[in-house]
Amino acid sequence: MADPLRFHYKVDGSNFTSAGEASVEVKKKLRQLGFSPETIRKVSIAMYEGEINMVIHARGGDADVFVYPDRIEIVLADTGPGIADVDLAMQEGYSTAPDNIRTLGFGAGMGLPNMKRNSDSMRIDSTVGVGTTIYMTILV
Amino acid sequence: MTIRTISELLDAEVLCCHERLDTDVSDACGSDMMSDVLAHVKDQAVLLTGLVNTQVIRTAMMMDMHCVVFVRGKLPSSEIISLAENNSIVVMASPHRMYEACGLLYTHGLSSKENVHG
Ligand SMILES: Nc1ncnc2c1ncn2[C@@H]1O[C@H](COP(=O)(O)OP(=O)(O)OP(=O)(O)O)[C@@H](O)[C@H]1O
Ligand SMILES: [Mg+2]
Numbered sequence: 531m532a533d534p535l536r537f538h539y540k541v542d543g544s545n546f547t548s549a550g551e552a553s554v555e556v557k558k559k560l561r562q563l564g565f566s567p568e569t570i571r572k573v574s575i576a577m578y579e580g581e582i583n584m585v586i587h588a589r590g591g592d593a594d595v596f597v598y599p600d601r602i603e604i605v606l607a608d609t610g611p612g613i614a615d616v617d618l619a620m621q622e623g624y625s626t627a628p629d630n631i632r633t634l635g636f637g638a639g640m641g642l643p644n645m646k647r648n649s650d651s652m653r654i655d656s657t658v659g660v661g662t663t664i665y666m667t668i669l670v
Numbered sequence: 671m672t673i674r675t676i677s678e679l680l681d682a683e684v685l686c687c688h689e690r691l692d693t694d695v696s697d698a699c700g701s702d703m704m705s706d707v708l709a710h711v712k713d714q715a716v717l718l719t720g721l722v723n724t725q726v727i728r729t730a731m732m733m734d735m736h737c738v739v740f741v742r743g744k745l746p747s748s749e750i751i752s753l754a755e756n757n758s759i760v761v762m763a764s765p766h767r768m769y770e771a772c773g774l775l776y777t778h779g780l781s782s783k784e785n786v787h788g
Contacts, residue, residue: 546725550728553732557732571734574732634721634723634725635704635721636725638703640708641705644709
């Protein structure tokens with residue numbers, strides 16, 4: 531199979547204002563590549579939620595997007611605190627975000643379930659004290 | 671309803687993308703939690719919010735929205751306005767509170783069509 535197109539971004543964990551810039555770039559690239567609005571919307575929402583999570587929970591990280599003709603893969607890797615109980619974190623409404631995050635419009639515990647809803651498959655590898663890597667695939 | 675009509679109904683000041691005021695929209699949503707917007711909104715073209723930061727605009731971009739209304743007279747920074755402008759999202763500021771602003775639009779025929787799930 532042909533090599534995928536690959537886009538790589540550094541996600542700055544110290545800047546809430548710039549969070550989401552990588553997702554915006556990916557959205558523009560996918561539009562140029564001619565993917566359907568529905569596919570682009572799913573990728574955008576899944577990646578944006580993940581990017582925000584990296585900034586508010588994990589001091590930033592790396593985002594990679596691989597574009598294949600039949601699917602888009604998103605890999606979000608951070609060296610943050612890790613997630614102790616992934617099943618719990620996946621529950622709607624579960625959040626450890628502090629109140630100051632809620633005043634910024636996030637921290638309702640909706641992000642991870644929303645990422646799962648918008649992707650065709652999602653895997654979370656996380657080790658407490660080491661970091662978290664999330665793999666999402668969206669079929670075209 | 672056009673975005674122009676929305677600005678008139680809400681006594682709002684349009685802050686960017688005046689050239690898009692004749693865009694027709696049929697649905698809106700109101701929330702201060704971007705988490706909720708990202709999780710529960712489907713095809714609403716207009717977001718009303720009392721939250722003012724760059725993530726409001728990025729959320730609207732991710733959701734392919736056309737217009738953001740800041741309620742309660744809050745004025746966004748020039749950074750927020752230029753982000754919206756560069757991405758063709760109309761931004762306006764209304765003196766009305768969230769409840770009133772949503773009520774005005776709803777009674778004039780803008781629907782909500784909120785997704786209960788997914
Ligand atoms: N990259 C990450 N590193 C460490 N912990 C994380 C990470 N992503 C999520 N979590 C943990 O999982 C919880 C649930 O995440 P989720 O995205 O569902 O909700 P949230 O980010 O708290 O709020 P929302 O997404 O609604 O803004 C978080 O509160 C946090 O404890
Ligand atoms: Mg989140």
